[in-house]
Amino acid sequence: MLDPELVERITARRAELDELEEQLAEQLAEVRAERDELAVAERVLERIARQLAEERASARPTPGQVGGRAVMLIPYRESGVEQDALPWDYQRIIAAVRQAASIAAGCGNSPTVGSPPICDQEHRRTEPSVLV
Numbered sequence: 001m002l003d004p005e006l007v008e009r010i011t012a013r014r015a016e017l018d019e020l021e022e023q024l025a026e027q028l029a030e031v032r033a034e035r036d037e038l039a040v041a042e043r044v045l046e047r048i049a050r051q052l053a054e055e056r057a058s059a060r061p062t063p064g065q066v067g068g069r070a071v072m073l074i075p076y077r078e079s080g081v082e083q084d085a086l087p088w089d090y091q092r093i094i095a096a097v098r099q100a101a102s103i104a105a106g107c108g109n110s111p112t113v114g115s116p117p118i119c120d121q122e123h124r125r126t127e128p129s130v131l132v
Helices: 003-060 086-106
Strands: 063-065 069-072
Touching: none
Parallel strands: none
Antiparallel strands: 063 069
């Protein structure tokens, strides 16, 4: 004959294990759901990073050909970049434009197209010229 105390202990232990199994099954389901959510988030992050990289690549100017070599026709600019970060050729262009602007500000208009500006005192204008 079976000992009733042992049967009772076995039944109680079986109930504990059934309850633990149910809790672990719930936890496993939660873990799997969270892992699936993380996988989706990872794919979205990769897609966004790829799109941003493509946008950055397409926003930059493409090199052109000058003298048989690839050069940037318009250098890529970012905010906070100073003039001395530009290639030497571009710095020379900026200096020439500034020099021409200062000469033009102090001189009158050229009498004919292509001739040098008139800069002597008798032809110098005191008022800014107005284009009509």
